[in-house]
Amino acid sequence: MLNQAISTPNTLYDQDFYLWTQTTAQQLKEHKLHEIDIPNLIEEIESMGRSEKRELKSRLIILLMHLLKWQYQPKKRSESWRSTITEQRISIEVLLEDSPSLKPLVEEIFNDCYQKARLKASEETKIKLNFFPQESPFTQEETITNSFLG
Structure with missing residues (x-):
């Protein structure tokens, strides 16, 4: 998977946005919903609409x-x-x-x-x-x- 040295989704989101997007997409594809950084995912989807x-x-x-x-x-x-x-x-x-x-x-x-x-x-x-x-x-x-x- 795409998880590298950065440990938590929030840290990943703050430190490497591109890697966060790729990791989140992979988690969705693998139905690993419990691992998804939901608050930041919601923020990004709302931002796309705006x-x-x-x-x-x-x-x-x-x-x-x-x-x-x-x-x-x-x-x-x-x-x-x-x-x-x-x-x-x-x-x-x-x-x-x-x-x-x-x-x-x-x-x-x-x-x-x-x-x-x-x-x-x-x-x-x-x-x-x-x-x-x-x-x-x-x-x-x-x-x-x-x-x-x-």
Whole structure:
């Protein structure tokens, strides 16, 4: 097995995270449930869920910011902006395919992400914040649809 010189699961978790993951996986495969470091396993699983949610938010903010820039700065449109919009949409699509339970979260976080995107767009473009609409000019569907550019 993978246990080396480090003796307890908690010590292993603190001293060598990679080895802890490999040891825990092996213990699960061998059904050695009594040996598993349950508290740290729970913490890591919860952290993975938070990470997925954080990634969805981050990608949605970037996507909305670029859609705002695209719509409100037509003379500065670039292939780089278009590429970023496409990249974020594909990444969101893949994320939602891998974790379909995140789909309802889009509706929950959309307005907050739009407000953050609005702020970032204002900061990046030097256009006053109040120039951008308070409410998103894009629906959730338009935002993540590959053919829509605003």
